[in-house]
Amino acid sequence: MKNIAEPAKDSLIIYSGGLDSTTLLYEERKRISLAVTFDYGSNHAAREMACAKYHCEKLGIEHLIIDLNFIAKHFTSSLIAGAEAIPEGNYAESNMRSTVVPFRNGIMLSVACGLAESRHLDRVLIANHGGDHAIYPDCRPEFIRAMDEAMHAGTYQKVNIAAPYTHITKADIVRRGAELGIDYTQTYSCYRGGELHCGRCSTCRERHEAFKNAGLTDPTTYEN
Amino acid sequence: MKNIAEPAKDSLIIYSGGLDSTTLLYEERKRISLAVTFDYGSNHAAREMACAKYHCEKLGIEHLIIDLNFIAKHFTSSLIAGAEAIPEGNYAESNMRSTVVPFRNGIMLSVACGLAESRHLDRVLIANHGGDHAIYPDCRPEFIRAMDEAMHAGTYQKVNIAAPYTHITKADIVRRGAELGIDYTQTYSCYRGGELHCGRCSTCRERHEAFKNAGLTDPTTYEN
Numbered sequence: 519m520k521n522i523a524e525p526a527k528d529s530l531i532i533y534s535g536g537l538d539s540t541t542l543l544y545e546e547r548k549r550i551s552l553a554v555t556f557d558y559g560s561n562h563a564a565r566e567m568a569c570a571k572y573h574c575e576k577l578g579i580e581h582l583i584i585d586l587n588f589i590a591k592h593f594t595s596s597l598i599a600g601a602e603a604i605p606e607g608n609y610a611e612s613n614m615r616s617t618v619v620p621f622r623n624g625i626m627l628s629v630a631c632g633l634a635e636s637r638h639l640d641r642v643l644i645a646n647h648g649g650d651h652a653i654y655p656d657c658r659p660e661f662i663r664a665m666d667e668a669m670h671a672g673t674y675q676k677v678n679i680a681a682p683y684t685h686i687t688k689a690d691i692v693r694r695g696a697e698l699g700i701d702y703t704q705t706y707s708c709y710r711g712g713e714l715h716c717g718r719c720s721t722c723r724e725r726h727e728a729f730k731n732a733g734l735t736d737p738t739t740y741e742n
Numbered sequence: 743m744k745n746i747a748e749p750a751k752d753s754l755i756i757y758s759g760g761l762d763s764t765t766l767l768y769e770e771r772k773r774i775s776l777a778v779t780f781d782y783g784s785n786h787a788a789r790e791m792a793c794a795k796y797h798c799e800k801l802g803i804e805h806l807i808i809d810l811n812f813i814a815k816h817f818t819s820s821l822i823a824g825a826e827a828i829p830e831g832n833y834a835e836s837n838m839r840s841t842v843v844p845f846r847n848g849i850m851l852s853v854a855c856g857l858a859e860s861r862h863l864d865r866v867l868i869a870n871h872g873g874d875h876a877i878y879p880d881c882r883p884e885f886i887r888a889m890d891e892a893m894h895a896g897t898y899q900k901v902n903i904a905a906p907y908t909h910i911t912k913a914d915i916v917r918r919g920a921e922l923g924i925d926y927t928q929t930y931s932c933y934r935g936g937e938l939h940c941g942r943c944s945t946c947r948e949r950h951e952a953f954k955n956a957g958l959t960d961p962t963t964y965e966n
Contacts, residue, residue, distance in 0.1 A: 584812045588853065592806065594860045620859035621852060624896050628845060628852040629812065635844035636818045656896035664891035671888055672848050672880035 527551040529680070530634045531643040532626050533581075535570030537705045537725060538645035538683060541695035545682075547577050551639055555583045556626050558619060559590030562711035569706050584629060593620055606718045615653060617709060623656035624665060631669045631677050640675045647683040647691060649724065659684050688724060689731035696734055703737050717742045751775040753904070754858045755867040756850050757805075759794030761929045761949060762869035762907060765919035769906075771801050775863055779807045780850050782843060783814030786935035793930050808853060817844055830942045839877060841933060841944075847880035848889060855893045855901050864899045871907040871915060873948065883908050912948060913955035920958055927961045941966045 525548050533539045533553040543553060555570045557563050567583065574581035605616060623646060630642045650657035666679040683691055695702065707725040708715040715722050717740030729736035749772050757763045757777040767777060779794045781787050791807060798805035829840060847870060854866045874881035890903040907915055919926065931949045932939040939946050941964030953960035 582816065584816070586812075588808045588810075589856070592808070592860065593856055618898075619856070621856035621893070621896055621901075624852040624892060625849075625856055628848040632813070632817055632843070632845035632849055636816065655898060658895060661892055661895040664888055664895055667888035668848060668885055668892050669845070671882060671885040672845055674842075674879060677845075 525549050528639055529641040529643055530554060530630055530637070530639050532556070532630050532645070533570055533574075535566035535568070535573070535705060536645075536707055537695070537702060537728070538647055538688065538691050540569070540573055540702075540705045541691050541698070541700060542643055542645040542683065543573055543577065543579070544698045544700050545694065546643055546680075547579065549641070550579055550643070552633070552637065553579050553581045554630055554633065555581065556586050556629070557583055558586040558622070560619075560709075560711070562706060562708055565706040565708070565711055569704050572704050582633075584633075586625065586629075589619060589622075589625075605720065618654060621656055623654070623661070627665055627669065627679065631673060634677045635673045635675050638675065640677050642669070642677060642679050644679060644681050645683050645691075646681055647688055648685050649688050657684075687731070688728035692728050692734060693732040696732070701737075703739075712741065714739055714741045716740070749773050752863055753865040753867055754778060754854055754861070754863050756780070756854050756869070757794055757798075759790035759792070759797070759929060760869075760931055761919070761926060761952070762871055762912065762915050764793070764797055764926075764929045765915050765922070765924060766867055766869040766907065767797055767801065767803070768919065768922045768924050770867055770904075771803065773865070774803055774867070776857070776861065777803050777805045778854055778857065779805065780810050780853070781807055782810040782846070784843075784933075784935070786930060786932055789930040789932070789935055793928050796928050806857075808857075810849065810853075813843060813846075813849075829944065842878060845880055847878070847885070851889055851893065851903065855897060858901045859897045859899050862899065864901050866893070866901060866903050868903060868905050869907050869915075870905055871912055872909050873912050881908075911955070912952035916952050916958060917956040920956070925961075927963075936965065938963055938965045940964070 529549040530552045531543055531550050533543055533555055553574050555567055634642055646657040662679060662681045662684055669677045707721050709719050709721045710716045715738050726736050753773045754776045755767055755774050757767055757779055777798050779791055858866055870881040886905045886908055893901045931945050933943050933945045934940045939962050950960050
Protein backbone atom coordinates (compact mmCIF):
# COMPACT_ATOMS: atom_id res chain seq x y z
CA MET A 519 0.00 0.00 0.00
CA LYS A 520 1.31 3.41 -0.87
CA ASN A 521 1.97 5.68 2.06
CA ILE A 522 -0.41 8.59 1.57
CA ALA A 523 1.91 10.87 3.55
CA GLU A 524 4.53 10.51 0.79
CA PRO A 525 4.18 13.39 -1.72
CA ALA A 526 3.99 12.68 -5.47
CA LYS A 527 7.23 12.97 -7.49
CA ASP A 528 5.93 15.77 -9.70
CA SER A 529 8.94 18.08 -9.94
CA LEU A 530 12.04 18.74 -11.99
CA ILE A 531 14.73 21.05 -10.59
CA ILE A 532 17.13 23.31 -12.47
CA TYR A 533 20.21 22.38 -10.50
CA SER A 534 23.65 23.99 -10.88
CA GLY A 535 25.43 22.51 -7.86
CA GLY A 536 25.76 25.98 -6.34
CA LEU A 537 24.69 26.99 -2.87
CA ASP A 538 21.13 28.15 -3.69
CA SER A 539 19.95 25.28 -5.87
CA THR A 540 21.60 22.70 -3.58
CA THR A 541 19.52 24.06 -0.71
CA LEU A 542 16.38 23.84 -2.85
CA LEU A 543 17.29 20.28 -3.88
CA TYR A 544 17.38 19.22 -0.22
CA GLU A 545 14.25 21.15 0.72
CA GLU A 546 12.20 19.62 -2.11
CA ARG A 547 13.91 16.22 -2.42
CA LYS A 548 10.74 14.24 -1.76
CA ARG A 549 8.94 15.75 -4.76
CA ILE A 550 11.90 15.86 -7.17
CA SER A 551 11.93 13.25 -9.93
CA LEU A 552 14.74 14.75 -12.02
CA ALA A 553 17.58 17.25 -11.50
CA VAL A 554 18.88 19.01 -14.62
CA THR A 555 22.24 20.76 -14.83
CA PHE A 556 22.74 23.05 -17.82
CA ASP A 557 26.25 23.27 -19.20
CA TYR A 558 26.60 26.56 -21.05
CA GLY A 559 30.37 26.59 -21.05
CA SER A 560 30.79 28.82 -17.99
CA ASN A 561 34.22 29.06 -16.41
CA HIS A 562 33.02 27.18 -13.34
CA ALA A 563 30.89 24.51 -15.05
CA ALA A 564 33.13 21.52 -14.26
CA ARG A 565 33.43 22.38 -10.55
CA GLU A 566 29.71 23.03 -10.18
CA MET A 567 28.76 19.85 -12.01
CA ALA A 568 30.92 17.68 -9.78
CA CYS A 569 29.03 19.10 -6.77
CA ALA A 570 25.67 18.55 -8.49
CA LYS A 571 26.57 14.93 -9.17
CA TYR A 572 27.64 14.40 -5.56
CA HIS A 573 24.35 15.59 -4.03
CA CYS A 574 22.12 13.81 -6.57
CA GLU A 575 23.89 10.53 -5.88
CA LYS A 576 23.61 11.10 -2.16
CA LEU A 577 19.86 11.71 -2.40
CA GLY A 578 19.20 9.08 -5.08
CA ILE A 579 17.81 11.62 -7.56
CA GLU A 580 18.26 11.13 -11.32
CA HIS A 581 20.70 13.70 -12.69
CA LEU A 582 20.79 14.89 -16.29
CA ILE A 583 23.34 17.24 -17.86
CA ILE A 584 22.09 19.23 -20.83
CA ASP A 585 24.68 20.79 -23.10
CA LEU A 586 23.77 24.30 -24.28
CA ASN A 587 26.96 24.80 -26.27
CA PHE A 588 25.33 27.36 -28.57
CA ILE A 589 25.58 29.86 -25.70
CA ALA A 590 29.38 29.76 -25.57
CA LYS A 591 29.49 29.87 -29.38
CA HIS A 592 27.12 32.74 -30.04
CA PHE A 593 26.33 34.72 -26.88
CA THR A 594 28.23 37.56 -25.20
CA SER A 595 29.15 37.35 -21.47
CA SER A 596 32.31 37.48 -19.34
CA LEU A 597 31.02 34.37 -17.54
CA ILE A 598 31.93 32.31 -20.59
CA ALA A 599 35.01 34.29 -21.65
CA GLY A 600 37.62 32.77 -19.28
CA ALA A 601 38.62 33.41 -15.66
CA GLU A 602 40.50 36.66 -16.42
CA ALA A 603 37.36 38.33 -17.75
CA ILE A 604 35.56 38.00 -14.37
CA PRO A 605 35.56 41.30 -12.47
CA GLU A 606 36.73 41.54 -8.83
CA GLY A 607 34.99 43.46 -6.04
CA ASN A 608 31.53 43.66 -4.56
CA TYR A 609 28.37 42.16 -5.96
CA ALA A 610 27.11 45.40 -7.52
CA GLU A 611 25.60 46.13 -10.90
CA SER A 612 28.69 47.91 -12.22
CA ASN A 613 30.80 44.83 -11.49
CA MET A 614 28.43 42.06 -12.35
CA ARG A 615 26.63 43.22 -15.47
CA SER A 616 29.32 41.77 -17.74
CA THR A 617 28.66 38.32 -16.25
CA VAL A 618 25.03 38.26 -17.35
CA VAL A 619 24.34 35.46 -19.84
CA PRO A 620 21.48 36.97 -21.85
CA PHE A 621 18.12 35.42 -20.92
CA ARG A 622 19.84 32.45 -19.28
CA ASN A 623 16.97 31.68 -16.92
CA GLY A 624 14.46 31.97 -19.75
CA ILE A 625 16.41 29.40 -21.77
CA MET A 626 16.89 27.01 -18.83
CA LEU A 627 13.23 27.27 -17.83
CA SER A 628 12.04 26.64 -21.40
CA VAL A 629 14.18 23.54 -21.84
CA ALA A 630 13.18 22.34 -18.36
CA CYS A 631 9.54 22.91 -19.30
CA GLY A 632 9.83 20.79 -22.46
CA LEU A 633 11.58 18.05 -20.48
CA ALA A 634 8.91 18.18 -17.77
CA GLU A 635 6.17 17.83 -20.41
CA SER A 636 8.07 14.88 -21.96
CA ARG A 637 8.18 13.14 -18.58
CA HIS A 638 4.67 14.04 -17.40
CA LEU A 639 5.94 16.28 -14.63
CA ASP A 640 4.18 19.58 -14.06
CA ARG A 641 6.40 21.55 -11.71
CA VAL A 642 9.76 23.17 -12.45
CA LEU A 643 11.87 24.36 -9.50
CA ILE A 644 14.34 27.22 -9.82
CA ALA A 645 16.46 28.82 -7.07
CA ASN A 646 16.62 32.46 -8.19
CA HIS A 647 16.73 34.73 -5.12
CA GLY A 648 16.09 38.29 -4.01
CA GLY A 649 19.74 39.38 -4.16
CA ASP A 650 19.90 38.79 -7.92
CA HIS A 651 17.11 41.17 -8.93
CA ALA A 652 19.17 44.29 -9.46
CA ILE A 653 21.63 42.70 -11.87
CA TYR A 654 19.80 39.85 -13.58
CA PRO A 655 16.49 40.87 -15.17
CA ASP A 656 15.57 37.19 -15.62
CA CYS A 657 15.62 36.62 -11.83
CA ARG A 658 12.95 39.23 -11.06
CA PRO A 659 9.44 38.38 -9.86
CA GLU A 660 7.80 39.94 -12.95
CA PHE A 661 9.91 37.72 -15.22
CA ILE A 662 9.14 34.58 -13.19
CA ARG A 663 5.42 35.42 -13.18
CA ALA A 664 5.21 35.93 -16.97
CA MET A 665 7.36 32.88 -17.71
CA ASP A 666 5.15 30.77 -15.44
CA GLU A 667 2.13 31.92 -17.41
CA ALA A 668 3.85 31.14 -20.73
CA MET A 669 4.75 27.61 -19.59
CA HIS A 670 1.24 27.04 -18.28
CA ALA A 671 -0.32 28.23 -21.57
CA GLY A 672 2.23 26.48 -23.80
CA THR A 673 1.96 22.89 -22.50
CA TYR A 674 -0.66 20.14 -22.27
CA GLN A 675 0.54 19.37 -18.73
CA LYS A 676 0.06 23.01 -17.69
CA VAL A 677 3.59 23.09 -16.30
CA ASN A 678 4.21 25.71 -13.62
CA ILE A 679 7.24 27.27 -11.95
CA ALA A 680 8.03 27.09 -8.25
CA ALA A 681 10.60 29.75 -7.32
CA PRO A 682 10.36 29.82 -3.52
CA TYR A 683 13.49 31.97 -3.00
CA THR A 684 12.39 34.86 -5.24
CA HIS A 685 11.77 37.13 -2.27
CA ILE A 686 14.40 35.96 0.22
CA THR A 687 18.15 36.58 0.46
CA LYS A 688 21.13 34.27 0.11
CA ALA A 689 21.62 34.59 3.89
CA ASP A 690 18.07 33.25 4.41
CA ILE A 691 18.89 30.38 2.06
CA VAL A 692 22.03 29.23 3.90
CA ARG A 693 20.17 29.54 7.20
CA ARG A 694 17.55 27.10 5.88
CA GLY A 695 20.26 24.81 4.50
CA ALA A 696 22.18 24.78 7.78
CA GLU A 697 19.01 23.61 9.55
CA LEU A 698 18.83 20.72 7.06
CA GLY A 699 22.48 19.88 7.77
CA ILE A 700 23.66 20.47 4.18
CA ASP A 701 27.43 20.15 3.71
CA TYR A 702 28.16 23.43 1.92
CA THR A 703 31.81 22.53 1.38
CA GLN A 704 30.32 20.36 -1.40
CA THR A 705 28.92 23.36 -3.30
CA TYR A 706 30.75 25.69 -5.64
CA SER A 707 30.17 29.38 -6.44
CA CYS A 708 33.36 31.00 -7.78
CA TYR A 709 32.92 32.49 -11.26
CA ARG A 710 36.64 31.93 -11.92
CA GLY A 711 36.31 28.16 -11.73
CA GLY A 712 39.64 27.39 -9.97
CA GLU A 713 40.45 24.44 -7.69
CA LEU A 714 39.62 26.59 -4.64
CA HIS A 715 37.18 29.52 -4.43
CA CYS A 716 39.21 32.63 -5.32
CA GLY A 717 37.67 34.74 -2.54
CA ARG A 718 38.02 37.93 -4.62
CA CYS A 719 35.36 37.79 -7.33
CA SER A 720 31.94 39.18 -6.51
CA THR A 721 30.33 35.75 -6.35
CA CYS A 722 32.85 34.58 -3.74
CA ARG A 723 32.23 37.77 -1.74
CA GLU A 724 28.47 37.29 -2.01
CA ARG A 725 28.87 33.70 -0.79
CA HIS A 726 30.96 34.76 2.21
CA GLU A 727 28.55 37.61 3.07
CA ALA A 728 25.62 35.17 3.06
CA PHE A 729 27.16 33.02 5.81
CA LYS A 730 28.21 36.11 7.77
CA ASN A 731 24.75 37.71 7.55
CA ALA A 732 23.14 34.43 8.55
CA GLY A 733 25.34 34.35 11.67
CA LEU A 734 27.03 31.14 10.49
CA THR A 735 30.66 30.14 10.05
CA ASP A 736 31.60 30.05 6.36
CA PRO A 737 32.98 26.52 5.81
CA THR A 738 34.52 27.47 2.44
CA THR A 739 38.30 27.36 1.88
CA TYR A 740 39.29 30.46 -0.10
CA GLU A 741 42.55 31.04 -1.95
CA ASN A 742 43.34 34.20 -0.03
CA MET B 743 23.61 60.25 -45.84
CA LYS B 744 21.41 57.52 -44.51
CA ASN B 745 18.06 57.19 -46.21
CA ILE B 746 15.52 57.93 -43.49
CA ALA B 747 12.91 55.87 -45.31
CA GLU B 748 15.03 52.75 -44.72
CA PRO B 749 13.87 50.98 -41.51
CA ALA B 750 16.35 50.01 -38.81
CA LYS B 751 17.66 46.43 -38.81
CA ASP B 752 16.24 45.62 -35.39
CA SER B 753 14.90 42.10 -35.88
CA LEU B 754 15.87 38.46 -35.65
CA ILE B 755 13.63 35.83 -37.26
CA ILE B 756 13.08 32.23 -36.19
CA TYR B 757 13.34 30.72 -39.63
CA SER B 758 12.72 27.07 -40.51
CA GLY B 759 12.70 27.27 -44.32
CA GLY B 760 9.04 26.21 -44.36
CA LEU B 761 6.24 28.02 -46.10
CA ASP B 762 5.13 30.26 -43.21
CA SER B 763 8.48 31.55 -41.99
CA THR B 764 9.73 32.02 -45.57
CA THR B 765 6.78 34.33 -46.21
CA LEU B 766 7.58 36.26 -43.03
CA LEU B 767 11.25 36.48 -44.04
CA TYR B 768 10.28 38.18 -47.31
CA GLU B 769 7.67 40.43 -45.69
CA GLU B 770 10.08 41.69 -43.03
CA ARG B 771 13.37 41.44 -44.95
CA LYS B 772 14.21 45.13 -44.56
CA ARG B 773 14.20 44.94 -40.75
CA ILE B 774 15.82 41.50 -40.38
CA SER B 775 19.44 41.45 -39.24
CA LEU B 776 19.68 37.72 -38.52
CA ALA B 777 17.76 34.55 -39.45
CA VAL B 778 18.09 31.61 -37.05
CA THR B 779 17.25 28.02 -37.95
CA PHE B 780 16.94 25.59 -35.05
CA ASP B 781 18.02 22.04 -35.72
CA TYR B 782 16.24 19.77 -33.24
CA GLY B 783 16.83 16.58 -35.17
CA SER B 784 13.43 16.51 -36.89
CA ASN B 785 12.96 14.11 -39.78
CA HIS B 786 12.79 16.99 -42.24
CA ALA B 787 15.59 19.19 -40.83
CA ALA B 788 18.06 18.76 -43.71
CA ARG B 789 15.45 19.57 -46.39
CA GLU B 790 14.13 22.59 -44.53
CA MET B 791 17.60 23.93 -43.81
CA ALA B 792 18.62 23.78 -47.46
CA CYS B 793 15.59 25.94 -48.27
CA ALA B 794 16.40 28.36 -45.44
CA LYS B 795 19.95 28.74 -46.71
CA TYR B 796 18.70 29.39 -50.26
CA HIS B 797 16.39 32.28 -49.30
CA CYS B 798 18.85 33.89 -46.86
CA GLU B 799 21.54 33.92 -49.53
CA LYS B 800 19.10 35.32 -52.05
CA LEU B 801 18.11 38.17 -49.71
CA GLY B 802 21.61 38.72 -48.29
CA ILE B 803 20.53 38.00 -44.72
CA GLU B 804 22.95 36.41 -42.21
CA HIS B 805 21.86 32.85 -41.45
CA LEU B 806 22.73 30.97 -38.28
CA ILE B 807 21.95 27.32 -37.50
CA ILE B 808 21.60 26.49 -33.82
CA ASP B 809 21.87 22.86 -32.83
CA LEU B 810 19.38 21.83 -30.14
CA ASN B 811 20.48 18.21 -30.05
CA PHE B 812 19.25 17.72 -26.47
CA ILE B 813 15.70 17.63 -27.87
CA ALA B 814 16.32 14.51 -29.97
CA LYS B 815 18.20 12.94 -27.05
CA HIS B 816 15.75 13.59 -24.24
CA PHE B 817 12.33 14.66 -25.55
CA THR B 818 9.37 12.59 -26.74
CA SER B 819 7.78 13.28 -30.18
CA SER B 820 7.07 11.36 -33.38
CA LEU B 821 8.54 14.31 -35.28
CA ILE B 822 12.01 13.20 -34.18
CA ALA B 823 11.37 9.44 -34.19
CA GLY B 824 11.85 8.70 -37.92
CA ALA B 825 9.59 8.95 -40.99
CA GLU B 826 7.56 5.83 -40.14
CA ALA B 827 6.33 7.37 -36.89
CA ILE B 828 4.59 10.26 -38.69
CA PRO B 829 0.83 9.69 -38.91
CA GLU B 830 -1.07 9.97 -42.23
CA GLY B 831 -4.37 11.74 -42.79
CA ASN B 832 -5.86 15.12 -42.06
CA TYR B 833 -4.37 17.85 -39.93
CA ALA B 834 -6.49 17.06 -36.86
CA GLU B 835 -5.61 16.79 -33.21
CA SER B 836 -5.93 13.01 -33.09
CA ASN B 837 -3.39 12.69 -35.90
CA MET B 838 -1.01 15.44 -35.07
CA ARG B 839 -0.66 15.37 -31.32
CA SER B 840 2.16 12.82 -31.47
CA THR B 841 4.19 15.26 -33.57
CA VAL B 842 4.23 17.94 -30.88
CA VAL B 843 7.76 18.68 -29.67
CA PRO B 844 7.08 19.76 -26.07
CA PHE B 845 7.38 23.56 -25.64
CA ARG B 846 9.32 23.86 -28.90
CA ASN B 847 8.29 27.47 -29.55
CA GLY B 848 9.11 28.40 -25.95
CA ILE B 849 12.62 27.00 -26.36
CA MET B 850 13.20 28.61 -29.78
CA LEU B 851 11.88 31.97 -28.57
CA SER B 852 14.07 31.89 -25.44
CA VAL B 853 17.24 31.12 -27.36
CA ALA B 854 16.31 33.73 -29.97
CA CYS B 855 15.72 36.22 -27.16
CA GLY B 856 19.20 35.62 -25.67
CA LEU B 857 20.75 35.94 -29.12
CA ALA B 858 18.83 39.15 -29.79
CA GLU B 859 20.04 40.61 -26.47
CA SER B 860 23.63 39.57 -27.35
CA ARG B 861 23.39 41.42 -30.68
CA HIS B 862 21.46 44.47 -29.45
CA LEU B 863 18.35 43.57 -31.41
CA ASP B 864 15.01 43.98 -29.70
CA ARG B 865 12.47 42.22 -31.93
CA VAL B 866 12.02 38.49 -32.47
CA LEU B 867 9.83 37.35 -35.38
CA ILE B 868 7.98 34.04 -35.33
CA ALA B 869 5.57 32.68 -37.94
CA ASN B 870 3.09 30.71 -35.80
CA HIS B 871 -0.37 30.88 -37.38
CA GLY B 872 -4.06 30.47 -36.58
CA GLY B 873 -4.32 26.91 -37.94
CA ASP B 874 -1.88 25.60 -35.33
CA HIS B 875 -3.80 26.64 -32.22
CA ALA B 876 -5.84 23.49 -31.71
CA ILE B 877 -2.85 21.15 -31.70
CA TYR B 878 0.15 23.16 -30.51
CA PRO B 879 -0.42 24.95 -27.19
CA ASP B 880 2.76 27.00 -27.76
CA CYS B 881 1.30 28.58 -30.92
CA ARG B 882 -1.73 30.11 -29.17
CA PRO B 883 -2.19 33.85 -28.61
CA GLU B 884 -2.16 33.47 -24.80
CA PHE B 885 1.21 31.71 -24.96
CA ILE B 886 2.69 34.33 -27.30
CA ARG B 887 1.39 37.14 -25.08
CA ALA B 888 2.87 35.69 -21.86
CA MET B 889 6.17 34.80 -23.54
CA ASP B 890 6.41 38.32 -24.95
CA GLU B 891 5.99 39.68 -21.44
CA ALA B 892 8.63 37.29 -20.05
CA MET B 893 11.16 38.33 -22.72
CA HIS B 894 10.41 42.00 -22.14
CA ALA B 895 10.85 41.61 -18.35
CA GLY B 896 13.87 39.32 -18.60
CA THR B 897 16.19 41.42 -20.80
CA TYR B 898 17.98 44.79 -20.66
CA GLN B 899 17.00 45.40 -24.29
CA LYS B 900 13.32 44.77 -23.49
CA VAL B 901 13.10 42.28 -26.35
CA ASN B 902 9.61 41.76 -27.76
CA ILE B 903 7.91 39.22 -30.02
CA ALA B 904 6.28 40.00 -33.35
CA ALA B 905 3.98 37.15 -34.39
CA PRO B 906 1.93 38.75 -37.17
CA TYR B 907 0.35 35.48 -38.37
CA THR B 908 -1.11 34.45 -35.00
CA HIS B 909 -4.65 35.20 -36.12
CA ILE B 910 -4.52 34.38 -39.83
CA THR B 911 -4.59 31.06 -41.72
CA LYS B 912 -1.99 29.31 -43.85
CA ALA B 913 -4.12 30.19 -46.89
CA ASP B 914 -3.82 33.89 -45.98
CA ILE B 915 -0.06 33.44 -45.65
CA VAL B 916 0.46 31.91 -49.12
CA ARG B 917 -1.79 34.60 -50.60
CA ARG B 918 0.53 37.25 -49.15
CA GLY B 919 3.60 35.34 -50.32
CA ALA B 920 2.23 34.96 -53.85
CA GLU B 921 1.83 38.74 -54.03
CA LEU B 922 5.50 39.08 -53.10
CA GLY B 923 6.43 36.58 -55.83
CA ILE B 924 7.96 34.03 -53.45
CA ASP B 925 9.06 30.81 -55.15
CA TYR B 926 7.33 28.24 -52.91
CA THR B 927 8.94 25.31 -54.71
CA GLN B 928 11.97 26.35 -52.61
CA THR B 929 10.20 25.68 -49.31
CA TYR B 930 9.72 22.36 -47.57
CA SER B 931 6.93 21.13 -45.27
CA CYS B 932 6.76 17.30 -45.27
CA TYR B 933 7.22 15.79 -41.82
CA ARG B 934 8.62 12.64 -43.42
CA GLY B 935 11.65 14.44 -44.82
CA GLY B 936 11.90 12.58 -48.17
CA GLU B 937 13.35 13.88 -51.45
CA LEU B 938 9.83 14.90 -52.57
CA HIS B 939 6.89 15.93 -50.38
CA CYS B 940 5.04 12.67 -49.56
CA GLY B 941 1.58 14.19 -50.12
CA ARG B 942 0.02 11.87 -47.53
CA CYS B 943 1.12 13.16 -44.11
CA SER B 944 -1.02 15.82 -42.46
CA THR B 945 1.54 18.57 -43.04
CA CYS B 946 1.57 17.87 -46.79
CA ARG B 947 -2.23 17.93 -46.80
CA GLU B 948 -2.27 21.17 -44.86
CA ARG B 949 0.17 22.68 -47.36
CA HIS B 950 -1.91 21.63 -50.35
CA GLU B 951 -5.14 22.88 -48.71
CA ALA B 952 -3.55 26.28 -48.10
CA PHE B 953 -2.91 26.86 -51.81
CA LYS B 954 -6.35 25.50 -52.71
CA ASN B 955 -8.13 27.72 -50.18
CA ALA B 956 -6.13 30.73 -51.34
CA GLY B 957 -7.32 30.07 -54.93
CA LEU B 958 -3.75 29.43 -56.06
CA THR B 959 -2.10 26.59 -57.96
CA ASP B 960 0.02 24.45 -55.63
CA PRO B 961 3.50 24.45 -57.24
CA THR B 962 4.66 21.50 -55.09
CA THR B 963 5.64 18.16 -56.63
CA TYR B 964 4.20 15.39 -54.44
CA GLU B 965 5.18 11.74 -54.47
CA ASN B 966 1.64 10.56 -55.20
